[in-house]
Amino acid sequence: AQSVTQPDIHITVSEGASLELRCNYSYGATPYLFWYVQSPGQGLQLLLKYFSGDTLVQGIKGFEAEFKRSQSSFNLRKPSVHWSDAAEYFCAVAENAGGTSYGKLTFGQGTILTVHP
Amino acid sequence: EAEVAQSPRYKITEKSQAVAFWCDPISGHATLYWYRQILGQGPELLVQFQDESVVDDSQLPKDRFSAERLKGVDSTLKIQPAELGDSAMYLCASSRPHGELFFGEGSRLTVL
Numbered sequence: 001a002q003s004v005t006q007p008d009i010h011i012t013v014s015e016g017a018s019l020e021l022r023c024n025y026s027y028g029a030t031p032y033l034f035w036y037v038q039s040p041g042q043g044l045q046l047l048l049k050y051f052s053g054d055t056l057v058q059g060i061k062g063f064e065a066e067f068k069r070s071q072s073s074f075n076l077r078k079p080s081v082h083w084s085d086a087a088e089y090f091c092a093v094a095e096n097a098g099g100t101s102y103g104k105l106t107f108g109q110g111t112i113l114t115v116h117p
Numbered sequence: 118e119a120e121v122a123q124s125p126r127y128k129i130t131e132k133s134q135a136v137a138f139w140c141d142p143i144s145g146h147a148t149l150y151w152y153r154q155i156l157g158q159g160p161e162l163l164v165q166f167q168d169e170s171v172v173d174d175s176q177l178p179k180d181r182f183s184a185e186r187l188k189g190v191d192s193t194l195k196i197q198p199a200e201l202g203d204s205a206m207y208l209c210a211s212s213r214p215h216g217e218l219f220f221g222e223g224s225r226l227t228v229l
Binding site: 004041042043044045046049090092104105107108109110 | 121157158159160161162165173208210217218220221222223225
């Protein structure tokens with residue numbers, strides 16, 4: 001069964017500093033990979049996704065993520081964090097099997113990002 | 118911009134009572150999902166519909182949970198009877214087949 005691990009429960013950075021959130025997945029084939037952001041009391045918003053091709057993907061709000069098959073990782077990065085980036089971030093994996101399995105996302109436990117001024 | 122609508126946003130109930138959540142997906146989205154997010158955890162899929170048919174309900178606790186999407190548009194998730202462990206955020210999402218999921222703002226349930 002597929003699984004996602006986000007090793008860091010809580011990360012604190014200063015505004016303007018760089019950010020990297022870690023994500024490791026377990027899946028037998030090439031997965032679909034996603035990063036979502038959730039503000040308190042809100043639903044999830046898709047930041048970026050990886051299906052195939054270029055292993056460095058760009059997303060919204062200045063985020064990017066790199067797929068590394070050898071490390072089973074899909075880490076999220078941002079060169080300069082803004083106070084508005086404070087939220088919870090979820091990495092997710094879906095079966096790369098076409099059909100309707102796309103939506104069966106398996107999420108990590110999330111990483112809470114705090115941004116200090 | 119089209120959104121996934123959910124109601125109620127907040128629900129407080131006592132254990133053993135019945136509770137229901139409603140979701141109206143984005144128009145044209147045939148696929149609808151209900152996820153449960155317990156505090157401090159990531160969302161977990163409860164049920165997935167394709168039009169009015171259930172595609173996957175393997176993680177739905179069928180002794181107390183039910184979900185329906187009778188006309189293939191909006192959907193209702195019911196819990197009866199509610200238990201303390203059901204306290205969570207219930208998220209609805211919709212998508213076109215093979216497309217991006219769009220999430221609603223969720224319904225937060227507190228069971229006392």
